[in-house]
Amino acid sequence: MKRLAVAIIHGIGSEDKHYSTEFKHRVVERYLKGDSKNRREDDLLFHEIYWGDLLQQINDDLLHRLDYRSELTYTSVRQLFIDYMNLGLAYDRDSESGLYQAIHNRIAESMKKLATHRHVDPDSTPVVLLAHSFGSVIMSHYIQDINQAKDSDKISQLSYVESFKTLAGVITCGSPLAIYDSLTERLPSPIDKVGAKLEPSLVEHVKWLNFYDKDDVVAYPMKNISDAYKQVVTDDFEINVGSAATSWNPACHTGYWEDKDFYRPVADYLGQLRAVEAFWNSAAN
Numbered sequence: 272m273k274r275l276a277v278a279i280i281h282g283i284g285s286e287d288k289h290y291s292t293e294f295k296h297r298v299v300e301r302y303l304k305g306d307s308k309n310r311r312e313d314d315l316l317f318h319e320i321y322w323g324d325l326l327q328q329i330n331d332d333l334l335h336r337l338d339y340r341s342e343l344t345y346t347s348v349r350q351l352f353i354d355y356m357n358l359g360l361a362y363d364r365d366s367e368s369g370l371y372q373a374i375h376n377r378i379a380e381s382m383k384k385l386a387t388h389r390h391v392d393p394d395s396t397p398v399v400l401l402a403h404s405f406g407s408v409i410m411s412h413y414i415q416d417i418n419q420a421k422d423s424d425k426i427s428q429l430s431y432v433e434s435f436k437t438l439a440g441v442i443t444c445g446s447p448l449a450i451y452d453s454l455t456e457r458l459p460s461p462i463d464k465v466g467a468k469l470e471p472s473l474v475e476h477v478k479w480l481n482f483y484d485k486d487d488v489v490a491y492p493m494k495n496i497s498d499a500y501k502q503v504v505t506d507d508f509e510i511n512v513g514s515a516a517t518s519w520n521p522a523c524h525t526g527y528w529e530d531k532d533f534y535r536p537v538a539d540y541l542g543q544l545r546a547v548e549a550f551w552n553s554a555a556n
Contacts, residue, residue: 274396275544275545278320282446283358283489299315306542315541318385322409325374348522397466397469404490407447408458414438436467438464440544443479444482446489446491447489448491448496449493461500473544473547482532483507484510484526486519487524493507508536511530512530513525
């Protein structure tokens with residue numbers, strides 16, 4: 272039986288491991304309701320990429336030195352700002368922190384685990400990339416680094432799944448790519464939402480969906496970044512995420528995972544990909 276893999280990476284917000292557990296449950300529930308007769312939970316294979324611990328100690332040490340919690344307000348928003356500043360400054364290929372390479376090594380290890388999963392064909396299983404927040408910046412760098420070094424011995428040994436050559440769409444939420452791309456020259460162009468080795472019958476159904484909340488000061492629409500982004504990003508969706516306490520302010524940045532305005536269209540897109548019978552009904556992996 273063929274699976275549709277969904278590789279999920281977090282961004283800022285001091286995420287813990289298993290940050291997407293509830294999100295995955297809600298996506299599957301919505302997906303199954305779309306066609307209860309023909310869909311199964313095993314159609315989808317979620318894979319979580321976690322790197323938050325690589326930055327957490329840096330943040331904890333800083334907060335301990337500042338010791339501000341009893342004096343200042345909006346602590347959750349301040350935590351987001353500290354996360355973003357630390358990551359934005361340290362995540363640089365030339366930084367002495369080594370964070371750039373450490374995160375990329377973690378992604379490589381995680382994608383190798385996905386590629387060797389017993390239900391994954393390492394050279395044909397379609398992979399949808401779902402990136403939250405600065406995770407979209409990280410994955411843009413990671414995939415572009417692979418493409419630029421494609422002729423190296425190390426990269427040539429990667430399976431198609433590991434090198435995102437079976438990429439079947441991109442979903443971004445709370446993404447700062449618009450600002451990052453406009454203010455830096457580190458990303459010469461957007462990544463292609465279609466993997467170079469993706470099964471042809473799936474190609475025309477592939478999308479890049481970008482979700483943002485107007486109260487999320489980290490997130491922006493993408494289609495107007497440049498002509499290149501206008502061509503590759505399918506749609507920008509303004510949604511309202513977060514709880515009663517956060518949906519109206521910048522703290523909503525961490526509210527995408529469990530909000531129906533986000534997980535429902537994600538599930539619907541996965542259902543659209545799974546509806547391409549020419550691929551899924553051919554010889555099973």
